[in-house]
Amino acid sequence: MLTALIPLAVLLMNNPSLATMPVTLLKGVGPKLAELLAKRNIYSLQDLLLHLPLRYQDRTRISVIRELQVADYAVLDARVTHVQASPGVKSTLTCQVSDGTGQLYLRFFNSTPTQKQSFNVGQMIRCFGEVRLGPRGLEIIHPEYRFVNEAQPVNVEDCLTPIYPSTEGLTQITLRRILDQALIFLERHELWDCSALLGETNTPSLKEAIAYCHKPPSDTNVKQLLAGTHPMQQRLILEELLAHALTMQHLKRQTKQDKAPSLKTQGTLIPAFLQQLPFTLTAAQQRVYTEILNDLQSTVAMTRLVQGDVGSGKTVVAALTMLLAVENGYQAVLMAPTELLADQHYQSFNHWLAPLGVEVIRLWSSQKSGLRKQQVEAIANHQAQVIIGTHALIQESVQFSKVGIVVIDEQHRFGVHQRHALRYKGMSKDIASHQLIMTATPIPRSLAMTAYGDLDCSVIDELPPGRTPVTTVVIANSRREEVIDRVAAACEQQRQAYWVCTLIDESEVLECQAAEATAQQLRQELPHLQIGLVHGRLPTAEKESVMAAFKAGTIHLLVATTVIEVGVDVPNASLMIIENPERLGLAQLHQLRGRVGRGHQASHCVLMYQTPLSSNARARLQIMRESTDGFVIAQRDLELRGPGELLGTRQTGLLEFKLADITRDQALLEKATALSKQITKQAPNIAEALIDRWFGKKALYHDV
Numbered sequence: 001m002l003t004a005l006i007p008l009a010v011l012l013m014n015n016p017s018l019a020t021m022p023v024t025l026l027k028g029v030g031p032k033l034a035e036l037l038a039k040r041n042i043y044s045l046q047d048l049l050l051h052l053p054l055r056y057q058d059r060t061r062i063s064v065i066r067e068l069q070v071a072d073y074a075v076l077d078a079r080v081t082h083v084q085a086s087p088g089v090k091s092t093l094t095c096q097v098s099d100g101t102g103q104l105y106l107r108f109f110n111s112t113p114t115q116k117q118s119f120n121v122g123q124m125i126r127c128f129g130e131v132r133l134g135p136r137g138l139e140i141i142h143p144e145y146r147f148v149n150e151a152q153p154v155n156v157e158d159c160l161t162p163i164y165p166s167t168e169g170l171t172q173i174t175l176r177r178i179l180d181q182a183l184i185f186l187e188r189h190e191l192w193d194c195s196a197l198l199g200e201t202n203t204p205s206l207k208e209a210i211a212y213c214h215k216p217p218s219d220t221n222v223k224q225l226l227a228g229t230h231p232m233q234q235r236l237i238l239e240e241l242l243a244h245a246l247t248m249q250h251l252k253r254q255t256k257q258d259k260a261p262s263l264k265t266q267g268t269l270i271p272a273f274l275q276q277l278p279f280t281l282t283a284a285q286q287r288v289y290t291e292i293l294n295d296l297q298s299t300v301a302m303t304r305l306v307q308g309d310v311g312s313g314k315t316v317v318a319a320l321t322m323l324l325a326v327e328n329g330y331q332a333v334l335m336a337p338t339e340l341l342a343d344q345h346y347q348s349f350n351h352w353l354a355p356l357g358v359e360v361i362r363l364w365s366s367q368k369s370g371l372r373k374q375q376v377e378a379i380a381n382h383q384a385q386v387i388i389g390t391h392a393l394i395q396e397s398v399q400f401s402k403v404g405i406v407v408i409d410e411q412h413r414f415g416v417h418q419r420h421a422l423r424y425k426g427m428s429k430d431i432a433s434h435q436l437i438m439t440a441t442p443i444p445r446s447l448a449m450t451a452y453g454d455l456d457c458s459v460i461d462e463l464p465p466g467r468t469p470v471t472t473v474v475i476a477n478s479r480r481e482e483v484i485d486r487v488a489a490a491c492e493q494q495r496q497a498y499w500v501c502t503l504i505d506e507s508e509v510l511e512c513q514a515a516e517a518t519a520q521q522l523r524q525e526l527p528h529l530q531i532g533l534v535h536g537r538l539p540t541a542e543k544e545s546v547m548a549a550f551k552a553g554t555i556h557l558l559v560a561t562t563v564i565e566v567g568v569d570v571p572n573a574s575l576m577i578i579e580n581p582e583r584l585g586l587a588q589l590h591q592l593r594g595r596v597g598r599g600h601q602a603s604h605c606v607l608m609y610q611t612p613l614s615s616n617a618r619a620r621l622q623i624m625r626e627s628t629d630g631f632v633i634a635q636r637d638l639e640l641r642g643p644g645e646l647l648g649t650r651q652t653g654l655l656e657f658k659l660a661d662i663t664r665d666q667a668l669l670e671k672a673t674a675l676s677k678q679i680t681k682q683a684p685n686i687a688e689a690l691i692d693r694w695f696g697k698k699a700l701y702h703d704v
Contacts (some may be wrong), residue, residue, distance in 0.1 A: 017190045019046040019693065026181045033178075036170045041696060046191065048182045049210050050694065051175075052236065052658045053162035056225060059128060060157050060218035065102035068138055072131045075156060077148070078104070080123045085116045095119050097127075104131075105139040124148050159215040160225070179214055186211060192689060197679065198238055199671075209235040213659075228664060237660045238668045241450075243694035244657070245669075245676035246687040248453030253680075255454060258432040260301035261404050265293070267327040270320060272356055277316070284462035285313050291458050292321050292436065296405070302434040305452050307443055308460030309630035310594025311467055314438050315345065317460065318407050319352055321436055326358055326385045330404025333387045333433075335394075335422055337410050339364045339540050340547070340563055345409070346388040348569075353386060363389035363398065366540045394422050403433040410439060440594070441587045442630040444638050446666045449673055469628055470597040472605045474581075474621045476613075483577055483606055484525055490575045491529050491556040495601065497575040499559045500592055502583050518579070519559040530554060535561040562588065564595060571599035581607040581624070582617035586637035590630055616640070639663050658694070 021044055023029050023037055042048050063074035078097035086092045093111035097104055106127060108115060129143035148154050164175045186207055193206040204212070212232040216225055224230040228237070274281070281289070288306060295302035308314050322332030334349075336342040346362040353360050361384040363375045378384040382401035387393065406422050437455065448457055475483070487497050499522065501515040519533040532546040532555040549555045551570050558564070558573075562584070576596045581589055589607070597603040607621055623636050662669060679687050 017046070017192065018049065018185060019044055019191075021045040021185065021189070023048055023178070025185075026178050029178060033170075033174070036167060039167045040165065040170070043696070045182050045185050045189075046693060047696060048179065049186055049191075049214075050658060051164060051179075052210075052213055053164055055163045056160040056216065056222070057128075057163060058222065059161045060159065062156060065099050065104050065138070067101075068104070068131050070131055070133050070138070073129070074131060075126065075128045076104070077124065077126050080119055080121055080125060083116075083119045083121060085111065091116075093119070095125075097125060103137070105134055105136055106143050106145070107134065107139055107141050109142070118147075124150050126154060157218075159217050160220065160222070162214055183211055183214060192693075194239065194686065194690065195235070197675065197686070198235075198242075199675070204232055204235045206235075206239070208232070228659065228661060233659055234665075234668065236658075237665055238672060239690065240657060240660045240694050241665065241669050241672035242675055242679075243690040244450060244660075245453060245672045246679060247691050247695060248450075249676050249680045250687065250691065251454035255303050256300050258301035259299055259430060260432050260434050261328065261330060262299050263296040263324050263328045263330070263404055263434070265324065265327070269323050269327050269356055269358070273319065273323055273352060276352070276355065279464060281316065282313060282460075282462045282464055284308075284460045285317055288458040288460050289317050289320050291456075292317070293324070295456070296321070296324060296434055301432045302436070303455050304435070305437045305439070305448075305455040305457045306460065307439045307441075307448075307457070309442055309463065310440055310591060311598060312460040312463055314440065314460060315348060318409075318436065318438060319349060322349075322386055322405055322407060323353070323358070325404030325434075328404060330402050330433075331379075331382065331385055331387060331400055332405045332407070333389075333393060333400070333403055333422065334407040334409060335389060335391065337390070338536075338563060339366060339390055340534070340543055340568075341409065342388055342390050343540075343544055343547070344568060349386060349388060358385050359383060360386040360388065363387060363392055364540070365390065365392045394425060398425075400425060405434045405436060407436045407438065410441075440591060442634045444631065444635040446662045446669055447634075447638055449669060450662050453673070466600055468597050468600060468603055470593055470603045470605050472593065472607065472625050472628075474607045474609065474625055477579070477608055477610050480608065483608060484522070486606070487522075487557060487575065487577065488526055488529070491526075494572075495575065496550065496553065496555070496570060496573040497557050498564065498573060498577065498592075498595055499557060500564070500576065500578045501559065501561055502580045515559055515561050522557065522559065526557070529556040531557045531559060533559045534563060536563045562592065564592070568595050569598055570595070574599065574601045574603040576603075576605045577608060578605065579608050580610055581621060582609050582613060586620055586623060586633045586640070587630075589624055590628075590633045593624070593628075 022034075023042060023045060024034055025045065029037070037043070037048070040051060042051055057073050059075050061075065062077050063072070065076065065078070068074055076097070076099060078099040080095055081098050081103065082096035084094045086094075091111055093108040093116055095106040095108075097106060124147065125145055126148050127140065127143040127145035129140035131138055131140060133139075134141075146154075162176065162179075163172060164179075166172065166175065191206055191210075195203045195205055209232045213236065216230075216232075221230060225233070292302070292304060292306075295304060306314055306317065318334065322334065325332040334342075334345055336345055342362060342364060346360065350360045359378070361375050361378055363372070363379070367375070375384070376398055379387055380399045380401060387400075392398070403425065408422070443452070487499070490497050499518060501518050515533060515535050519531055522529075523531050530549075532550055534543055534546050538546075546555065546558070547568070550558045550573075553572060573596050576593060578584075578589065578592055584592075593605045596605060605624075607624060609617070609621065613621075620636075620640060623633060627633055660668075676687075679690075
């Protein structure tokens with residue numbers, strides 16, 4: 001099928017088309033407007049035509065006031081029955097209008113004298129806007145309007161009105177005006193169409209689908225259109241997802257072109273490491289390590305994502321991977337997003353590897369200059385074999401000797417360029433390092449396919465034996481005294497507890513308890529307990545001291561912010577209190593909850609919320625009560641809050657689709673991924689055309 005289409009595709013792609021026509025061809029598009037359009041990555045007429053509506057308004061019929069409901073968007077034909085202007089420079093103009101079935105108010109703030117003078121009792125007006133409940137009844141604030149002549153009726157719109165993504169200075173009226181012109185060009189000029197590749201019978205053409213989505217006729221299925229499931233939208237969504245999948249395939253091929261050292265099992269380090277562990281690896285850990293080992297023995301650079309639920313044992317797998325590099329005479333580097341997490345890793349790695357004669361050092365920005373200088377020298381001269389650090393590792397002053405493997409922990413906390421920079425930092429003679437990317441936030445399959453489709457993925461889907469399930473309860477802040485009593489009882493039984501606050505400073509707006517104030521209050525109410533405090537603004541040495549004391553058991557209760565979200569392992573801690581859980585995403589709550597349940601005793605997590613609780617927040621907390629499966633929770637978090645919460649704010653640009661929704665369109669995503677592999681092999685020129693059409697020259701997908 002594909003082979004027969006290639007000559008036609010080549011012909012059309014080489015033919016001047018809408019893809020090469022600049023937006024400045026349109027009437028009214030001068031340098032200023034072109035600059036505004038460029039902010040939305042719109043340069044050509046094709047770009048403009050693929051700037052698709054976010055939603056629609058129905059202006060195809062006249063509504064009657066009597067039938068209006070709050071939150072309706074409506075077109076009204078009514079007569080002005082009363083006009084009132086409040087005095088002052090910034091006065092409010094209020095107009096009462098009636099259509100014979102009822103009355104409604106139009107309100108204009110900061111109205112001008114000219115506007116006030118234009119309204120007269122008895123005039124007929126056509127207006128459009130959102131119906132709200134005002135002090136006098138139903139009203140529309142700042143409606144779109146025009147006065148009409150009863151002798152010359154004005155037709156309503158013959159199609160739904162699109163609402164487009166915009167930017168400051170770029171109005172909806174302007175976008176509709178220039179798109180009307182672009183749609184005329186669409187009728188007259190060529191636009192390469194890959195409908196035959198999509199494997200559907202009766203597939204709408206690209207032109208049909210684009211024109212329909214910009215101007216849906218009045219008899220369209222509005223529910224389908226608003227839900228994004230209309231066949232015309234689905235035609236475009238499939239092509240957009242196909243272009244994305246092709247991009248991932250392209251990036252994967254690019255990555256596989258990098259050469260890296262072949263790391264083979266040799267020596268005694270790994271057997272000695274495994275022998276000293278007080279546990280045996282789970283089957284899942286062994287399987288994932290075997291997958292990594294197969295990659296590392298090749299001279300093709302590994303780029304593998306390892307994901308696993310809280311406590312599944314990713315760190316041990318990382319240690320094995322890094323030891324393999326050391327055995328082969330290379331350095332191994334682990335980068336973590338926070339100093340606290342980096343220090344936790346350093347403590348674990350030093351405990352495991354120092355007895356084996358492996359030199360482990362740590363590096364981050366807050367270290368004293370003298371120590372930092374020593375560490376940098378040790379890295380440069382290869383005295384340091386295993387290096388644990390934060391983003392300080394990618395600073396220009398840090399030069400590695402010879403890096404074989406780079407491990408990135410909690411990948412969603414880093415920007416893609418930071419990971420990329422570390423990958424090539426230890427490069428010598430065009431040899432890159434292997435890269436292992438880890439996350440303790442399970443990623444739903446649909447999100448992994450879109451955001452990390454260029455990576456090989458492994459999943460540690462088994463917890464070590466002995467992990468006790470954590471019982472989660474949800475209670476209101478009004479029962480705070482009961483919770484404090486429960487903490488006291490747990491600590492008196494020689495257990496330890498966390499009390500997690502979501503902010504450091506007081507905030508009346510967010511109504512969150514501040515960590516410092518909470519620690520002070522708990523010390524007053526529980527004077528017999530040793531209470532520690534950790535948050536991101538503490539000096540590193542103080543944080544390390546508090547965490548060491550908590551691990552040693554001399555601190556009974558640790559008050560902390562979400563800085564303890566990952567990497568903290570205290571088996572004796574069996575109780576966690578999380579204040580204001582409604583402020584956090586499900587994935588983050590699950591990460592926090594994972595700090596308990598690491599020993600053999602029964603463990604509990606108390607989610608103590610502020611009232612009133614919204615229905616959405618109540619539903620999210622209910623999910624936490626019902627499930628301890630990180631993958632189930634991540635899928636629900638994706639559905640409720642979108643990909644940005646799971647990928648991190650620095651990653652959200654990866655999924656700025658025009659129409660596609662990875663939660664809604666999972667079936668199309670599977671199909672697009674399968675198609676992309678076929679097209680990549682048989683018709684790479686088609687792949688390039690589709691990528692360019694949907695993503696243009698944007699660098700969003702570069703070096704993901």
